[in-house]
Amino acid sequence: MVNEKQEDQHLSSVKNALRILRSFSMEEPEKKISDLSTSLGINKSTVSRTMATLASEGFVYKDPETRKYRLGLSILSLSGIVNSHMDIYKESQSILNRLVESIGETAHISVLDNDEVIYLLKVDCHHPVRVLTNVGKRNPPYCTSSGKVLLAYSDDQLVDRVIKKGLTKYTKSTITDPVKLRAHLKQIKENGYTFSSEEILEGVNSIAAPVYDYRGKVIAALAIVGPKQRIQANKVPGYTKKVIQAAMEISNRMGYW
Amino acid sequence: MVNEKQEDQHLSSVKNALRILRSFSMEEPEKKISDLSTSLGINKSTVSRTMATLASEGFVYKDPETRKYRLGLSILSLSGIVNSHMDIYKESQSILNRLVESIGETAHISVLDNDEVIYLLKVDCHHPVRVLTNVGKRNPPYCTSSGKVLLAYSDDQLVDRVIKKGLTKYTKSTITDPVKLRAHLKQIKENGYTFSSEEILEGVNSIAAPVYDYRGKVIAALAIVGPKQRIQANKVPGYTKKVIQAAMEISNRMGYW
DNA sequence: TGGTTTTGTTGCATATAGAGAAACAACAGT
DNA sequence: ACTGTTGTTTCTCTATATGCAACAAAACCA
Structure with missing residues (x-):
């Protein structure tokens, strides 16, 4: 494969270090040397020395309590x-703040990165019950409203890649049929928004609309997320209007007319 | 030097990569290969290959417009x-939200990292005129209210190091005399808070108080910042009380009693 | 407490991968 | 089209990162 050749050109010790950093996650914020060694298939001593270097520059630190490493x-x-x-x-x-005040649900902006949806910015709603999301969090694109919007306006190759990777069934409503997904994306592009009901998490609905840049390219998605009890079918039209309007406001500020 | 020996043990190509990443700043968010090469004293080809590796893992990307690299x-x-x-x-x-509502000024939480103050969390006030700060931003500790609080409760070696590094005069009010600084820090520890007036930026005042953890150790500082016209001498006592109270609330949640 | 297992750090020898010099390629600006 | 600048690539050689294994240091457990 040509790709492998290119990968081989990369500095391997740097690559190790970056893979180590990226292996940290919300679920596993703490790592031991031996964990990293086995999970990444890198020799124990290599990991040890890499961590020492990462620590010396403040990218990780050793929690004195647990004696495990955390991101620095x-x-x-x-x-x-x-x-x-x-x-x-x-x-x-x-603009997000105003939207959250108006609707009363959490809102966020997200973009595509490396075939995933990544959340750039979030404003929480004031409800005690709210959906947990986090800036920097990544999700699959085909089963989140933001992701579907971003896919709908992206080129076909990306959609092909996502489908090829496989459509995991997270809930009973997750779209796992490639044909249906493509049709759905086409529909989104016509409508200019999408409403998702429990496609990745049971009990969570969301509405998303595209954000454009100065050349009319979709660069991000704006979405609101909330419990399905609050984002019900009868409220969707009103919410959708506000989401689209806020997304358009941001688009305008990005130079889109 | 023993220290140099230890530095030599670090993986040099990884260290290069991390130094490159850390060389990005608010002021210079975009970098070219040759800039990096000269400013860091690393060979051009080495930088080029390192950047390729960093880009492959999404830590940097090349802005297609300017053809310069940005953090990814x-x-x-x-x-x-x-x-x-x-x-x-x-x-x-x-707690920060409530404080900001109550006082009407921007508030933030900061800690010491590598002899600098780093802002962890910020809540902006609603005033159109406000002081610009950013999460992740670093400042010298001796001329910010947060920094002085953190210094006041830290060990003497740290204070020595900061003084040894030099006290730059940012404004006419910056404390540049080591003796005065030490006396001032002592005073802060007795008072349990500090008020800074234009010590790093002309026209900017601030008030800070310490945050404790469960063992009574100061782990962070809580501060409000605003234009000097709004944080005036007559308002300081009232604001201070609220800042201290909010800091104590956070301390309590951290297990301090 | 003592012995056992797990875990992290070091020496060391070897292979290799990364650094440097310079040539090459790709642009941008004039 | 011609410079001047910038980024990538080739090549060689040495420095260095790697893996093994031994060591050290905790943690586990009885």
Whole structure:
């Protein structure tokens, strides 16, 4: 494969380090040397030395309590830089706030990265019961409203890749039929929004609309998420209108007319 | 030096990669290969290959417009993990919100990292005029209210190091005399808070108080920041009381009694 | 407490992968 | 079209990252 050749060109020790960093997750925020060694298939001593280097630059640190490694504050510094210079981030904050006030549900902005949906920005609603999401969290694109919007406006190759990877059935409503998915995406593009009901999590509904940049390209999705009891069929039209309107406001600020 | 020996043990190509990542900043969010090469003193070809590896894992990406590199979304993913598992982050959000509502100024939580103050969490006020801060932003500790609080409760070696690094005069009010600084820190520890007036930025005042963990150790600082016209001497006592109270609330949630 | 297992860090020898020099390629600007 | 600048690639050689194994250090458990 040509791809393997290219991979081989990469600096392997750096690649190891980055793979180690990326192996941390919400579910497993703490890692031991031996865990990393076995899960990534990297020699124990290599991991040990790599971690020492990562720690020396503040990318990880050893929790003195548990004696396991956690991601360090250097990462937080870097993420601040990412945010402060991502235009959509700056423009969206206040508009999201207003949307959340108006609808009363959590809203977020997301983009596609590496064939996944990643949440860039979130504003929580005030309800005690709310759906947990997190900035930086990644989800599959075919079963979230944001993801489906982003897929609908992306090129076919991406959709092919996603389908090829496989459509896992998370709930009874998850779309797992490639033909149905493609038809659904086409529909979304015609409608300019989508409503998802329990496609990735039981009891969670959401509505999403596209955000455009100055050249009319869809660069992000704006979505609201909430318990299905609150985002019911009869409220969808009103909510949808507001979501589309907010998404358009952001689009305008991004230079779209 | 013993230290140099230890540094030599680190994987050099990984260290290069991390230094490259850390060289990005709010002021310079975009970098070219040759910039990095000269500023870090790393060979051009080495930088090129390192960047290719970083890009392959999503830690940087090449902006197609400017053809320069920017930090990538992998970093955002990782920062989400840092946040969601940092206890103080979870506990502070709502308390900060209330404080901001009550006082009407921007508030943030910060900690010391690598002899610098780093902002972990921020809640903006609603005033159109507000002080710009950013999560992940780093500042010197001796001329910010948060930093001074954190210094006041830290061990002397840290204070020595900070003084040894040099006290740069940012404004006419910056404390640059080591003796005065030490006396000031002592005072802060007695008072349990500090008020800073234009010590790092002209026209910006702030008030900070310490946050304790379950063993009574100061682990963070809570501060409000605003234009000096709004945080005036006559309002300081009232604001201070609220800041201290909010900091104590967070301390309590961290297990401090 | 002592012995056993698990885990992380070191030496060391080897193979290899990364650094550097320079040539090449790809642009941008004039 | 011609410079000047920038990024990638080729090649060689040495430095270095790797894996093994031995060691050290905790944790586990009885």
